Amino acid sequence: MKYIIFDIDGTLTDTTEVDDRCFTRALEDVFGFKGFETNYGHYVNTTDSGIIDQLFQEQHQRTYTDAERESFISHFCNLLKAAYAQEKHCMKEIPKAAQIFNTLCGQEGISIGLATGGWRESALFxxxxxxxxxxxxxxxxxxxxxxxxxxxxxxxxxxxxEQHNIEVPKNDIVYVGDGRWDYEATKQLGIRFIGINNKKLAEISHIVKLDDYDEIHQHLWNQAVPA
Structure with missing residues (x-):
């Protein structure tokens, strides 16, 4: 058994721009944050929960409560829905992502997972x-x-x-992502990485980067684990 785990924004869905825009607006609307860093790749943890936790620690010397988190998610999702209603093109697949994802899901000996830094509700939407x-x-x-x-x-x-009642070797796990933080996470875990070619990965020259999802099959198992 081999595992392929996908990120979402910038990897399966072309939604990074609208996600960042609505996320920033929600931080301002719900928590009243102003003048914060909006290049979210600069945060210690480039995840929705990690970014909000860091801002709370810096500005309030505490983390957020469950109620504050749920209020944020609700408003953030409403902003995403309004953006989509106004411009359907702002939430589309990365070319061929749906086809490749479905093909891999049906392939014997391969198991597919998702792992994203976004909230469940916004990601599924x-x-x-x-x-x-x-x-x-x-x-x-x-x-x-x-x-x-x-x-x-x-x-x-x-x-x-747990689902397969096995423990797959790290060498048989691939994470597909689009950011430097994705690559760093795979290094920490000792698993393989395939990147979506974009400016966020431009400075990392020694990794596999996909210009087209049709290329993924040739790269899945013939690369070394990140050093």
Whole structure:
């Protein structure tokens, strides 16, 4: 058995721009934050939960409560829905992502999971809008499950091992992502990484980067584990 685990924004769905815009607006509307860093790759944990936790620690010397989290998610999702209603094109698949995802889900000897730094509710909404069907997906993890991306990915791996009643070797696990933080998380976990070619990964030259999802099959199992 081999595991392939996907990120969502920028990996399966072309939603990074609208997600960042609505996330920033929700931080201002719900928590009253002003003048904060909106290049979210600069945060210690580039996840929705990690970013909000860091802002709360910096500005209020505490983390957020469950009630504050739920209020934020509700408003954030409403902003995403309003953006989609106004411009359907803002939430589409990365070209060929749905087809590749469905093909891999039906392939014998392969198990598919999701691990994203976004909230469950917002992630599932964006996937639906982009036409990504999760029927064949074995396990999912979201920002509610952990603040660090490595822990979110690790949670999906644990679920998949429990589902299959095995412990798959790290060399047989691939994470597909689009950010430097994704690559760093795979290094910490000792699993394989495949990147979606974009400017966020431009400075990392020694990894596999996909220009087209049709290329993924040739790269799945013929690469070294991140050093």
């Amino acid at each position: 964006k996937l639906r809008c982009a036409g990504i069907n999760l029927e064949g997906c074995v396990a999912t993890s979201f920002a509610q499950d952990a603040k660090a991306r490595r822990d979110i990915i690790g949670n999906t791996i644990r679920q998949m091992n």
